[in-house]
Amino acid sequence: MLAVCVSVDHTAAVGTALVTGVSRRSSIGFAVARRLLERGDQVVVQSWAPHDAEQPWGADDLAAVLAELGDPPHLRADLADPEAPARLVAAARDAVGPLTTLVAAHARSALGRLAEVTAAEVDLCFAVNARGSLLLTQAFAGRYEPAAGPGAVVLFTSGQHRGPMSRELPYAISKGAIQQMTLSxxxxxxxxxxxxxCLNTGPTDTGWADPAEQDVVARLMPRGRWNTAAEAAAVVAWLTGPDARSVTGQTIDAEGGFRRWG
Structure with a gap:
C-alpha cells in the first residue's frame, strides 16, 4: 500500500533525498528529514503509522509531523510488502527528480527473549528491517543518475554488534543483518x-523507554543523558554531505560513550 501527495519545485536544491521512518516528531527519521531540509535538500518522507499504533508509545499526529517539516512530499508505505521499496523510490523520484540520498531510518520494533520468539515476528522484523533496507538500496541504486550528484545511502543498526540485546531478539538480529550487509x-x-x-546511534531518546529504563541507561552514559535524535541527524548530514565522500562500508558507532549494560 502506498499513497503520495506532492507539489514540489525541483530547482535550487543541494540534494534530493528519501528518508524513511518519519512518522513521529521524536523519531530519528524526523530529525534527519528536518536536518536535510535545513541544509537545502529536497526531501521525500515515508511513514507507516499502523506500526506505531501497535507499540506502547502510540502513533503521532501525522498532519502535525508533516507540518513541522514544512509539508514535504509524503509517502505512506508498508515496508513489509516486498514490492513497496521499489514503488517508494519510484514515487520519490517522481516527486523531486533523481535521488542523490537514501536514509533508511525506518524500523520494526519487537521484544522477545529466546523462549518467546515466534517465526512470524522474526519474519516480519527481517522483512521490514533487513529486507526493506536491502530492497530500498537496490531500488535507489537502480534509479541513481550520477549527473544529479554524488550518491549516499545511510542504513541503521542498533549496537547488537557491540553488546547483547537478548530481550529483543527479533529486532536485534534483523538490525544485525543490516550492519553485516553494509560492507558488501x-x-x-x-x-x-x-x-x-551504517549508523549505530546508541541509546537515543525517541520516546520508547519507560522511566525506569530511562534512568538506568542515563547512568551508563558519560554525559548522564541519552543521545538525541538531532545528534544522530547530524551524523547522517555529515555522511551524506561532501566531507564524507571517502567514507564507505563503515559502521559508525555514534554512541556517546555508552558503557553498555552493567
Whole structure:
C-alpha cells in the first residue's frame, strides 16, 4: 500500500533525498528529514503509522509531523510488502527528480527473549528491517543518475554488534543483518559513486523507554543523558554531505560513550 501527495519545485536544491521512518516528531527519521531540509535538500518522507499504533508509545499526529517539516512530499508505505521499496523510490523520484540520498531510518520494533520468539515476528522484523533496507538500496541504486550528484545511502543498526540485546531478539538480529550487509553493498556501489554506511546511534531518546529504563541507561552514559535524535541527524548530514565522500562500508558507532549494560 502506498499513497503520495506532492507539489514540489525541483530547482535550487543541494540534494534530493528519501528518508524513511518519519512518522513521529521524536523519531530519528524526523530529525534527519528536518536536518536535510535545513541544509537545502529536497526531501521525500515515508511513514507507516499502523506500526506505531501497535507499540506502547502510540502513533503521532501525522498532519502535525508533516507540518513541522514544512509539508514535504509524503509517502505512506508498508515496508513489509516486498514490492513497496521499489514503488517508494519510484514515487520519490517522481516527486523531486533523481535521488542523490537514501536514509533508511525506518524500523520494526519487537521484544522477545529466546523462549518467546515466534517465526512470524522474526519474519516480519527481517522483512521490514533487513529486507526493506536491502530492497530500498537496490531500488535507489537502480534509479541513481550520477549527473544529479554524488550518491549516499545511510542504513541503521542498533549496537547488537557491540553488546547483547537478548530481550529483543527479533529486532536485534534483523538490525544485525543490516550492519553485516553494509560492507558488501558499499563494495557493490562504490564504482557508481554511491557511498553506503551504517549508523549505530546508541541509546537515543525517541520516546520508547519507560522511566525506569530511562534512568538506568542515563547512568551508563558519560554525559548522564541519552543521545538525541538531532545528534544522530547530524551524523547522517555529515555522511551524506561532501566531507564524507571517502567514507564507505563503515559502521559508525555514534554512541556517546555508552558503557553498555552493567
Amino acid at each position: 553493498l558499499a563494495d557493490e556501489l562504490i564504482d557508481a559513486d554511491i557511498t553506503v554506511n
